Amino acid sequence: MKTKYCLLFLIFFFIGCTTVPITGRSQFLLTTEAEEAAMGATAYGQYLAESKISTDKDNTALVKKVGQKIAAVSGYNYDWEFNLLENDEANAWCLPGGKVAVYTGILPYTQTEEGLATVMAHEIAHAIARHGAEGNMQSALLQEGLQLLSSSLNNKSNQKDIMTAATILGNVGIILPYSRKHESEADYIGLILMARAGYDPYKAIEFWERMSQAHSGQQDIISKFLSTHPSDAKRIKDLQSHLREALIIYNTSKERYIK
Ligand SMILES: [Zn+2]
Numbered sequence: 001m002k003t004k005y006c007l008l009f010l011i012f013f014f015i016g017c018t019t020v021p022i023t024g025r026s027q028f029l030l031t032t033e034a035e036e037a038a039m040g041a042t043a044y045g046q047y048l049a050e051s052k053i054s055t056d057k058d059n060t061a062l063v064k065k066v067g068q069k070i071a072a073v074s075g076y077n078y079d080w081e082f083n084l085l086e087n088d089e090a091n092a093w094c095l096p097g098g099k100v101a102v103y104t105g106i107l108p109y110t111q112t113e114e115g116l117a118t119v120m121a122h123e124i125a126h127a128i129a130r131h132g133a134e135g136n137m138q139s140a141l142l143q144e145g146l147q148l149l150s151s152s153l154n155n156k157s158n159q160k161d162i163m164t165a166a167t168i169l170g171n172v173g174i175i176l177p178y179s180r181k182h183e184s185e186a187d188y189i190g191l192i193l194m195a196r197a198g199y200d201p202y203k204a205i206e207f208w209e210r211m212s213q214a215h216s217g218q219q220d221i222i223s224k225f226l227s228t229h230p231s232d233a234k235r236i237k238d239l240q241s242h243l244r245e246a247l248i249i250y251n252t253s254k255e256r257y258i259k
Contacts, residue, residue, distance in 0.1 A: 020129045021075060022189045029133050036133045037078065037097025044081065044099035052086035054104055060084045063102050063120070066113060070121050071098065073196035073253075076128045082120070090214070094123035096132045109210050114203035117194045121204075125189035131182040184238060191239060191246045198253045201246035208236050 016029040054060055060083075067082030078098030087103035094100045100123050102116070110116040126132070187204075195201045212232035 018130070020185065020189075022192050023129075023185055025185070027130070027134050029130060031133050031136070033097075033130070036130065040096035040099050040132075041079070044095050044101075047101070048083060048085075051101075054084040054086045056084065056104070059104070059107060062113060062116060066117050066120050067100055067124070069197045070117060070124050070193050074124055074128050074193060078127065090211075092119045092123050094127045096127060096130065098124070098127050100124065100127075109214060110207060111210070112203070114194075114199050115207045115210075117197065117199040118190065118204040118207040121190035121194040121197070121199075122186050123190075124193060125186040126182065129182070129185060129189060131186065134182070135179070184235075187235060187239060188242055191242050192249060195246040195250035196253050198250070198256075201243060201250055205236055205239050205243070208232060208239065212236070 018027055018029055019025070020027055063084045064082045067080065071078070071080040076098065080098040080100070082100045082102070084102050084104060088105040089103050090106040090109055092100070092102045092106055100120065102119065102123075106119060107116075110119055191201050191204055194204065215232055
């Protein structure tokens with residue numbers, strides 16, 4: 001039993017210890033980037049086959065342009081893909097390995113190239129920070145904890161093992177509500193990426209203010225995009241606290257583009 005417990009942690013430390021770019025946060029993952037990218041590509045292909053790809057040439061070109069510009073400064077050489085899909089929902093997402101979808105329903109809120117850059121940089125941030133894989137890892141950890149608990153309960157003489165299993169489950173209970181943490185991290189990384197790509201980071205705050213206003217009026221349309229996200233007020237406050245750092249990067253990148 002103890003061996004199994006130790007093995008679990010050895011797996012984490014020797015296979016899965018990685019660092020999130022830009023924030024430097026340590027994370028433990030059970031999959032490789034190549035495995036995640038393969039899964040992402042398959043799922044993306046299936047989703048696109050069932051979706052209506054937008055015929056709006058101008059906005060499609062803008063989605064691809066903004067996506068490529070941000071991907072180019074992400075430091076990740078993924079097989080990036082950017083598609084605009086016909087869908088009334090105000091949403092966008094990114095699958096592992098850099099497969100991004102933007103819905104036409106979010107364009108009334110992005111309004112400008114910088115607004116679109118805010119959304120796409122946030123999604124690209126999720127991909128490079130491997131948030132999808134981290135969520136999956138937590139599910140795997142929960143499964144392992146449950147398995148340990150059930151095998152311990154079958155052997156009632158071993159109370160110590162029951163405690164060990166319960167401790168694992170307790171820890172999982174604390175680390176599971178990750179999605180909001182991932183959202184805040186994607187906001188910060190996204191802000192830095194858009195500044196690197198030469199987009200004014202202040203426009204991110206303007207975008208979220210527009211979303212906030214819409215949020216109070218048309219909750220059903222945008223609720224899906226916002227449901228796992230921090231409250232609008234907190235999100236805007238957090239972005240403002242990172243604005244100085246992002247503006248320094250923006251000013252430096254602007255000079256680079258002028259040359
Ligand atoms: Zn997000």
